[in-house]
Amino acid sequence: MNLFEKITNHELLAQLDERDVFFTTSAERSWLKTMLEHPAAQEALSRATLQQLQTLLVNDEPLQLHESLTEKAQSRENQVFHPLIHSVREAIQKHRKLRFLPVGKYGVAGQPCLCIPYKLEYSMVKREWYLLWYKHDQRRLMSTRLDKISECREEPCLEAEWHEAQQEIRRRLELQRDSVTLEIPRQYNQELSRILSAFSCFEKQVRHDENENCYSIILHFSSNEREYVLSRLRFLGRRVRVQDHQAMQARMHQSATMALSRYQEG
Amino acid sequence: MAREQFDKEIQFLRMLAMTGGAYSRQQYAERLGISVHTFDKTLQRLKSISGSSPLASSDKDKQAFTATFRYNYYDAVDPLLLLLFQGKSMKITESRRLVLLLESLQKRSQTVTELLDCCSDGQVESDTPPDEKTIRADLRYLETTGVIRRVDAKRPFRYRLQDELGRLTAEQLLEIFAFVDIMASTQLPSVHGYLLRDSLKKLLMRQGMNTEALDAFLYKYHYYSRILDEAHVFSLIEAMRQRRLIQFLYFTPKSPHSYSASQTNPLFQREHKGREKTVLPLQIIYDHQFGRWYLLAHQSRLGIVKFRLEGITRLSEAEAVSEHEYAQHRDRLMARIRNSWLIDTGPTVRVRARFFHPGAGIPSFVKERVQLQGQWGTITEESGGTSFLYEIDVNDTTEIKPWLRSFGSSCEVLEPSKLRQEMIEDWKEIAASYEPVRENNQS
Known part of the structure; x- marks a missing residue:
């Protein structure tokens, strides 16, 4: 083929x-x-x-992959599809609002949510679907696991309100953007390909200082993704160093000292 | 087998996607082992495929274009790198002829003679009318790729377009589109799924569907450049199916050069040192931690050898080995990688680590993550309810170490002592590298 x-x-x-x-x-x-x-x-x-x-497809042959292809280190596949996907996509298509009840650990909890849905998002790490929506009364962007949504139903939405919300969503997404510059210590230049692969799921720019033969990565992400970025930084350990983000530098320092204290206690 | 010309595009796109903005044209060309002229030509070709504006002349504008290959989460709904697989060149006359043939066959099933008439009637004036031999060759190609099929076995053969999927209702097509989108994005392999997604999307848009509905899905933390290596995956799978040896020129990803222009074009030749390899391919591994592909193979005298797919160029098949020999090598390999976190075939060691729950009343996202990503390791709750033990038999500790470290202070390695010591060293160095920051913050 x-x-x-x-x-x-x-x-x-x-x-x-x-x-x-x-x-x-x-x-x-x-x-x-x-x-x-x-x-x-x-x-x-x-x-x-x-x-x-x-x-x-009766005359077509499926691909014979199982003998030749192995996947390693993947998250357990909790969920690939969710029954709410079609109805949420339809609401986005028809410019409708959604009203649903949030589900907590012990069943339905909290007040009904009225939302303007804008995307369905699948996390390749958590292997779960999320509804990304706009909370009109509080002007906030929200993310709710589809598994935590019950009694979801469509409600009409004025076209003007829908369009205004779309503009606001774009504006808020922009406001949520955060970025960090990561420096790759020169002794790890040989591992550049691995380091860039680890960040290839993010928006980024790579800079190369020809005189110093030093690489740095400017990583762009949404502020609510900071914890994941930090886990990626810990994953790479000494291969990258946060150059310009004080809060993230402090968190890395805190992680390292707390981890060391675990070992001292042990 | 992927032809040499696409090796260049694969390396080219990977470099733009991975390091977009890092280098000047000269530096890119140098790293790719091509001339600046070839770099510009390739860029122009990719621009024409991606539908961008004509090639800008300044270096700055070219950098702006290379930047478009960078990942942009909310706008990257259509897989941009798919253009690699839409770049096979064809003559304008051939493309016009195929359009006429496919359009005619969509209306009704037809014979070669009828199609010949159609082509003569519908062709552009400047084109020479196609002869029967050309039409037969076209039909053979379309039949081989499964785009058309013979209606029955009666002569003269009648052909029809394989368009049944497109005849389903709009509601069903939307259902299928969502399924294809999700499966192409979350499963392997992806390229054929993305190509089908592309056709279905165009069809639904022609039927009046708005793009909001078709672009509603996002996939977070997705290694989108993984599809570039699928170019080799199918060639390798085919070689494995036929139990054949393969030959290729390998560039280790640690080398600053990732491609070398072939010697057929001496004017632009930049022969960097790749290594000629002849191996028996046994298994392809996809690593979800980095979104990378590996080939595990057998090489005479060396035994098990491992390659990154992105370093493979000029791939070709060689002779086949016996089923017995193949099975022997494959069984040995599969036994050796049973306990590989990724692809390590070193000695198996028992790793024991203590993980700490985040605290009373907080859902244990630590345990959830270990359950999700800990592969075949086991979890045992410890008395006191503040921690749990994770145990796994794994080949060497190099590959699991980054994952354990990513948990920060929520994880304490207990065994083996060498790994425990390495983690302590890592944390000491990380703490030291941020030490001045803490002092600054306090002052």
């Missing part, structure tokens, strides 16, 4: 799009058939759609 086919040439596909031509390749169908074997297919697709797909 070759991934470089002229049938997926971008110019050809653009012309076919203009002429309203749709097709699938056997490689795409094989991939789809393989994915239908995953338990998530039963949850994501209605029985009728699943059956129709299985009929359409």
Whole structure:
């Protein structure tokens, strides 16, 4: 199976799009058939759609991967699909609000939430789905695990209110942006590729000081992701050093001294 | 097998994605082992695929374009690096002809003769009309890639487009689109899923669907450049299926150079030292900690050898080995990596660590994370309720160490003593490197 086919040439596909031509390749169908074997297919697709797909793909072979491909160090796959995904996506599509009851550890807790949904977010680390929404009355951006949502239903939303909310969401996302400059001590230059891989899931810029042969990374993230960034910094240990973020420097120092005190106690 | 010309694009895109903004054109070209002229040409080609504006002439503008390959979370809904797989070149006449053929076959099933008429009627005036042999070759290609199929076995053969999926209802297509989007983003492999997602998205947009609904999903902490290495994955899987040896030129990722122009173009030749390898491929490993791919293989005299897929160029197949020989090597490898945190095949050691709960009344996110990421390790609660023990038999301690360290003071390594000592040294050095900061903050 070759991934470089002229049938997926971008110019050809653009012309076919203009002429309203749709097709699938056997490689795409094989991939789809393989994915239908995953338990998530039963949850994501209605029985009728699943059956129709299985009929359409009857002559295609699934990819034979299990003998040749192993995945290591992945988080346990708690959840790939969530039953609320289709209805939330539909609310976003139709510009509707959602009203739901938050679920706590011991069942439904708190007041009903009225929200303007804007994205569905899957964490590759936690392997869970989250609803990203805007709390209009408090002008706050919120994130709620789909598992913690019950009795979710659509409510109408004025188009003007929807658009105003979208602008506000963009503005608030911008306000939440944080950044940190990380310095790579020169003795770890040989591990640059590994260090950059570890941060490749973030928005970043890399700087190279040619005279000193020193690399630094400017990492951009949302302020509510700081804990994850810190865990990534601890993961890399001595290979990176926070250069310009006092709060994060203090946290790294605190982690190190507290960890040392554990060992002294032990 | 991936052809040499794409090796260059793969290395090129990886370098832009990973280090966007770090280097000047000259430095990029030097690291890629190509000339500045080739760098500019490749950049121009990628720009045309990604639909950007024509090539800007200044170095600053070029840097701005390389920056577009940087990851932007809220705008990176469509996988930008997918353009690597949409770059196979074709002649304009061929692309016009294929469009005519596919458009005709979408309307109804047709024979070669009927299609020949269609092409003659619909072609651009300046093009020479295609002959039957050309049409037959096109149909053979389209049939091989599964884009069209023969309706039945009766001669003359009638062909039709494989477009049944697109005939489902809009509601079903949305359901499938969401499924494809989620699976391409959360499972391996991804590229075919992303290509299908792309076709479905265009179809739904033609049917009037707004992009908000189609771009509603985000995937956090996703190693998006992982798809570049899928270029090699399928070639390797095919070689493994056929029990074949493979040959390639390997550039260790620690080298400052990641590619070398082939000698067919002596004008721009920059032959950096890659190493010729001939190995029997046995297993591909995807590492979720760094989003990287490895090839584990057998090499005569050396035994088990490991390569990063991103260092592999000029991959080609060689002769096959017997099933018996292949099974022997594979079984040996699988036994050796059973306890690998990632790919380490060193001696197995027992690691014991104490993890501390965050405190009374706070949900134990520490335990949740250990359960989620601790692979085959076991967890035992300790008396007193403030901590739990984590035990795992793992090959050497190098690969598990960063994960244990990422927990900071919530984790104390108990055994082996060498790892415990290393952790103490690490923390001492980290504390010392931030020491002046603390003093500054206090003063």
